[in-house]
Amino acid sequence: MNSDRSFFALGFAALTAISCVERQGPKPPTFPSGGLLARSVPLPQPELLSALEGIYDATNRFGKFAVVHASVQGNSPPTSPATTKAALAILGREHFAFAILEPGCFTDTSTATTVLQLVLEGYWRYLDDAQPDSSSMGLIRLFVQPSSVAALLCGGVAPPPGTVATLVGATGQGNAEPTAPLNVTYVQQRKSRLVDGKKSFFVGAHHGGCVTSDDCGISENTPETFVLASQLGADFLEIDVHLTADGIPVLFHFPDLSAILVQGPYCFGPIAGYTYAQLIANCRLKNGELIPRLEDALAYGLTNTDLIVWLDMKVANAVVPVSQLLGRLATRLPPTAMVMNRVVMGLPAGDVVDAYVSAKQNGQLAQGQRCLVEQEAANVTSIPCIAWGPRYTRGPMAGDVQNLQSQGKFVGYWTINDPGVIDDFLIDGKPNGILTNYLGLLNQRWEAVGILPPYPVSQ
Amino acid sequence: MNLRALIGAASLVTTAAASASTQSSSGQASVPPDQSALAASATDMPLATAPSVGFIFFPTAPDPGQQRWAVGGVWQIAPMFNANFRLGLGSGFAFDARLSSIFVYNQLGAGATWAVPVGPFHLGLMAHLDAWFGVLGKAFTDSETSGFNSSGWGILTEPGAMAGLQLTKDSWITLVAELYLQPYQAQKLGSLVVTPQAPFYSGARASLVVEYSLGKGAIYYGVSVYHTTQNFPIWFNVNYSTQKFFYLGLLGGYEF
Numbered sequence: 001m002n003s004d005r006s007f008f009a010l011g012f013a014a015l016t017a018i019s020c021v022e023r024q025g026p027k028p029p030t031f032p033s034g035g036l037l038a039r040s041v042p043l044p045q046p047e048l049l050s051a052l053e054g055i056y057d058a059t060n061r062f063g064k065f066a067v068v069h070a071s072v073q074g075n076s077p078p079t080s081p082a083t084t085k086a087a088l089a090i091l092g093r094e095h096f097a098f099a100i101l102e103p104g105c106f107t108d109t110s111t112a113t114t115v116l117q118l119v120l121e122g123y124w125r126y127l128d129d130a131q132p133d134s135s136s137m138g139l140i141r142l143f144v145q146p147s148s149v150a151a152l153l154c155g156g157v158a159p160p161p162g163t164v165a166t167l168v169g170a171t172g173q174g175n176a177e178p179t180a181p182l183n184v185t186y187v188q189q190r191k192s193r194l195v196d197g198k199k200s201f202f203v204g205a206h207h208g209g210c211v212t213s214d215d216c217g218i219s220e221n222t223p224e225t226f227v228l229a230s231q232l233g234a235d236f237l238e239i240d241v242h243l244t245a246d247g248i249p250v251l252f253h254f255p256d257l258s259a260i261l262v263q264g265p266y267c268f269g270p271i272a273g274y275t276y277a278q279l280i281a282n283c284r285l286k287n288g289e290l291i292p293r294l295e296d297a298l299a300y301g302l303t304n305t306d307l308i309v310w311l312d313m314k315v316a317n318a319v320v321p322v323s324q325l326l327g328r329l330a331t332r333l334p335p336t337a338m339v340m341n342r343v344v345m346g347l348p349a350g351d352v353v354d355a356y357v358s359a360k361q362n363g364q365l366a367q368g369q370r371c372l373v374e375q376e377a378a379n380v381t382s383i384p385c386i387a388w389g390p391r392y393t394r395g396p397m398a399g400d401v402q403n404l405q406s407q408g409k410f411v412g413y414w415t416i417n418d419p420g421v422i423d424d425f426l427i428d429g430k431p432n433g434i435l436t437n438y439l440g441l442l443n444q445r446w447e448a449v450g451i452l453p454p455y456p457v458s459q
Numbered sequence: 460m461n462l463r464a465l466i467g468a469a470s471l472v473t474t475a476a477a478s479a480s481t482q483s484s485s486g487q488a489s490v491p492p493d494q495s496a497l498a499a500s501a502t503d504m505p506l507a508t509a510p511s512v513g514f515i516f517f518p519t520a521p522d523p524g525q526q527r528w529a530v531g532g533v534w535q536i537a538p539m540f541n542a543n544f545r546l547g548l549g550s551g552f553a554f555d556a557r558l559s560s561i562f563v564y565n566q567l568g569a570g571a572t573w574a575v576p577v578g579p580f581h582l583g584l585m586a587h588l589d590a591w592f593g594v595l596g597k598a599f600t601d602s603e604t605s606g607f608n609s610s611g612w613g614i615l616t617e618p619g620a621m622a623g624l625q626l627t628k629d630s631w632i633t634l635v636a637e638l639y640l641q642p643y644q645a646q647k648l649g650s651l652v653v654t655p656q657a658p659f660y661s662g663a664r665a666s667l668v669v670e671y672s673l674g675k676g677a678i679y680y681g682v683s684v685y686h687t688t689q690n691f692p693i694w695f696n697v698n699y700s701t702q703k704f705f706y707l708g709l710l711g712g713y714e715f
Contacts, residue, residue, distance in 0.1 A: 130702035131702075213702060214702070374606070375606065390606075391606035391607070392648060393595075393596070393606060393607045393608065393609045393648055394596070394606065394607065394608040394609075394648065394649050395608055395609075395647075395648040395649010395650050395651050396648075396649060396650070396651050397649055418653075418655075420653060420654075420655065420656060421648075421653050424651055424653055425651075428651055
């Protein structure tokens with residue numbers, strides 16, 4: 001019967017659509033014609049934007065206890081020309097909300113008196129909606145008030161300590177012009193992360209600032225995620241390392257070219273079965289990027305952000321080539337990149353630990369190579385490594401954590417994304433860090449309930 | 460080939476294979492292997508009523524006091540053993556009990572179904588309440604290398620609806636839709652017990668199941684489309700997310 005055939009055709013089409021659809025995430029919205037930033041000039045001293053950091057009441061979009069975080073990305077001198085840019089993020093708990101804004105200074109002649117304005121423009125996002133639409137993503141435009149603070153920052157002068165600013169403006173839905181009023185009012189200072197003068201709590205980005213499945217417009221494990229993670233308040237970044245058939249370390253999470261992360265009709269099977277040339281010929285990540293070489297990602301990330309990098313070594317045979325690559329990068333990149341200080345080799349499994357120990361004994365590791373153990377706490381002192389990164393599913397293990405912290409080691413759990421569980425581990429474990437997919441959320445929860453560990457991180 | 464003939468043919472192919480090995484004494488099990496003829500003739504056969512013991516999926520209750528058992532499996536993320544029991548209560552009502560296990564996740568539940576014939580269709584409603592428990596890591600392996608020292612437990616409620624249609628003399632097809640609501644869940648991570656602050660919706664499942672009568676017994680097989688959170692029912696999944704995913708499952712088994 002025709003109706004039966006129609007039924008089957010519809011069912012088959014539905015199943016096909018469900019199983020074959022490729023998810024290409026929407027890009028974050030941008031202002032038409034570049035918005036007010038298009039007729040603004042950048043801050044002369046981007047780092048001065050940190051004067052606006054604090055805890056703010058941003059009710060209606062980011063909640064009563066939102067974190068305002070400033071960051072700077074880009075090359076600084078001696079690289080020339082300098083390309084540093086500042087960003088301001090607003091980070092909330094509800095809906096895992098965040099906004100990323102860029103500053104610009106312009107002379108406002110629209111009123112009777114000419115005023116120097118510091119405008120912040122960008123986009124906001126509710127990260128608990130993994131397939132964002134206009135109800136969970138939109139444009140945001142804020143102005144720094146009072147105008148005296150804006151004038152100081154636009155003049156390259158740091159406001160006096162204790163200066164309080166308010167961010168006044170609006171948010172919009174999707175690509176629409178922002179019209180919903182938003183007042184972001186200062187509440188209090190951010191909490192110190194120092195123990196005995198040493199930074200001892202660190203926010204960690206899992207696979208980058210935003211995992212591919214959360215549709216932030218860029219794919220996880222890419223150089224671009226360094227910038228996003230830095231903007232969202234990360235202190236360190238965990239990225240995954242595999243080896244191609246011709247021995248090139250690349251960033252990718254799974255051993256196979258999973259359709260969750262890549263696209264391309266000839267892009268499937270084990271990543272170790274492809275040479276790097278074959279990989280870039282056949283595969284693109286979900287948002288169109290190439291699968292990056294570790295070398296390129298580190299060269300970009302270490303010179304454009306100040307993030308610490310945790311390399312999750314997915315295969316044991318990558319230990320030696322990656323360590324030697326780090327040694328080469330240490331001589332190639334500017335000293336400010338501090339390659340051997342900022343890149344830590346994560347050892348997730350017994351075979352990788354064995355490969356690392358063997359390479360160390362045979363003198364195959366680059367000088368100054370540092371490591372992080374994910375499994376047995378005892379290995380942190382026996383190898384030795386500088387850090388322990390246990391999976392949170394083993395519980396807080398407060399005794400083991402404190403024991404290692406008393407030796408100056410870093411302890412950070414992976415990977416916690418649930419706000420309630422984040423709170424429990426911050427309070428019960430007093431770790432030096434947590435790895436998460438939701439950087440804004442973790443920053444907000446740290447400010448709300450975080451407790452500093454009893455000992456400083458010494459290395 | 461119409462819908463009934465197509466599924467009837469598939470049922471008969473499966474049955475012929477099953478009957479060859481089980482030497483079933485049922486009349487249906489001794490059908491000749493000429494599948495195209497069987498499929499064609501299936502549409503012409505007079506439709507019999509469902510057995511008095513009913514089925515596990517098709518929305519018709521066993522006669523009062525009659526019961527039906529079934530064992531089988533579901534393959535979604537991993538293979539899971541299933542056992543079902545249904546007892547007729549009269550007036551279209553039946554008592555249901557069911558067990559599912561993949562070792563690290565074990566679920567036992569009970570509930571009720573109510574079914575009514577509407578024209579050529581049979582429609583039904585159901586509600587189940589399940590308790591589940593799972594353990595992973597230190598309990599049966601070295602937690603240092605597994606990365607887990609976790610156990611989980613909770614309550615799952617599964618309201619749903621069914622629509623069934625007899626396809627051939629011996630085969631019945633049922634569309635089952637179920638929701639997964641978790642009023643309570645807990646995980647013990649090492650020494651720390653964490654629970655969500657509020658009940659939550661874990662997702663839904665729609666299944667298309669064919670039940671083929673072998674006389675006294677019956678086989679069932681089908682396909683499910685799931686739309687659930689990433690960590691359902693794998694409670695220990697580390698990448699907790701509220702995002703829901705589509706994926707497919709297969710199910711099959713034998714009804715006694």
